[in-house]
Amino acid sequence: MKITQVEAIPFAIPYRKPLRFASGEVHAAEHVLVRVHTDDGIVGVAEAPPRPFTYGETQAGIVAVIDSIFAPQLAGLSLLDREIAHARLGRTVGNPTAKSAIDMAMWDALGRTLDVSVTELLGGFTDRMRVSHMLGFDEPAAMLAEAEKMRDNYGITTFKVKVGRRPVFLDTAVVRALREGLGDSVELYVDGNRGWTAAESARAMKEMADLDLLFAEELCPADDVLGRRWLVQQLDVPFIADESAVSPADVTREILGGSATAVSIKTARSGFTRSQRTHHLAEGLGLEVVMGNQIDGQLGSLCSVAFGAAYSLTSRRAGELSNFLDMSDDLLAEPLRISDGELTVRPGAGLGAELDPDKLRHYRQDS
Ligand code: MUC
Ligand code: MG
Missing domain, CATH: 3.30.390.10 (Enolase-like, N-terminal domain)
Structure with a gap:
């Protein structure tokens, strides 16, 4: 060894x-x-x-x-x-x-x-996760068409919508088009990648108050400490810390400081060992967890699902596991397949990945 x-x-x-x-x-x-x-x-x-x-x-x-x-x-x-x-x-x-x-x-x-499989080594809770697809910036009609394709071809019914453009209407119009086009049965949440100010974020969230959002993620910078706390306090959905909470210590700081109320775990940036620590911390604090996507290829997505499936908390919400579908090719001998909106871990030893x-x-x- x-x-x-x-x-x-x-x-x-x-x-x-x-x-x-x-x-x-x-x-x-x-x-x-x-x-x-x-x-x-x-x-x-x-x-x-x-x-x-x-x-x-x-x-x-x-x-x-x-x-x-x-x-x-x-x-x-x-x-x-x-x-x-x-x-x-x-x-x-x-x-x-x-x-x-x-x-x-x-x-x-x-x-x-x-x-033994990595999922079994880590916790062995289940062998699959529901999939959430991340929709990048485009016109409302194109983003709706992309979501419909993901729903019809792969059974995906949870979508993370990228926001953070100016004026905020560019993005709120997209989320409205998605809700109207896809109906009430899909889950929608938004991720701003720090693009808006706290005030722009508050305005956008008010404009989308009737759209039944699941979460809001990193809408404004965590470094704008007071603005971000002010924003998070007025929201009625969990606010996910993503790039502001890379380590367990970051999670502690953001959550206890009132700058976030949920956490994204990305194995691409915290591996299995530090993701495990973040998971245990989140469980102890009673936080919502979403398995995030670092715009991973198939191998990275396999790592995310292997970890996410290992625990009850990380497999509860749909995980962001599908952006490899936008790549022209990949390295795995046997490509990952999403069906009925789910991705399963690979049976067999380790991650089960053969290149x-x-x-x-x-x-x-x-x-
Ligand atoms: C995400 O959730 O933010 C985009 C930037 C990044 O760091 O990760 C992606 C997806
Ligand atoms: Mg994010």
Whole structure:
């Protein structure tokens, strides 16, 4: 169970349709595949998605920090030395998706070694989650057509709508068109990626008061401390902390400070080990949890569902697990399939992910 090598392989797969939101846009999955090898010949895998507009990481930076700092720190550790690994990675500030991909690849390798699935190792609550689809910026008619396609083709009935444009009417018109077009049976919530001020957010939420929203997420910056508290106090739906609550300590600060009332867990930025800590904290505080999407590929989405399915709290709400559908291709030998609005974990050891070697050869950028 000793780690012999940690590989960081950059790859790029174009999106069929770019995803646009208040803090940025994504045209290609320029991610880093992480492989953790052990002396038993086991290989664990995960992917790191650089999101410079949220965490400051770049693809080249992720490869560099893994090759030059993290890989040497982990060589020789057992897969069971998770707290030691966590402490060593923690000596370097930032780099959340690089650290998380290593953490998840270690859990995958551990599951493969023990012949147990990661979901069972973590908690084993269920084997599936309902899926929520994230709708990027577009005209109301195009966003409604996209939601209808997701409902008709995959049975998805929960939608997170990207908001945060100016004037706020651009977005409130979209949410109204979705509610009117899709009816009362779908779940709708909004995510502003800090695009609005607190006052704009309050106005938008008033305009949408009759649209039966489930949640509001990160509508304005958490750094506008008093404005955000003022906003959260007047809302009658849970306010999700996403990019403002990357670590358990961030969650504590945002929740106890009155700047959020729910939390998004993204395995891409907190791996399985820190996501577990956030889950336990959220359970203790009695918070709503949504499994979020870091605009993950299939491997990242498999990690999210593997974690989300492990616990009652994380599998209660629909998880954001479907944005890989916008990619032109992926690395898994057997693609993920969403049906009846659900995604299931892969049976078998670890994450159950097998990569297609031809696709990896085609999309990797280092050879
Ligand atoms: C989301 O939930 O915000 C967009 C930016 C980011 O950091 O994640 C995505 C989705
Ligand atoms: Mg968000």
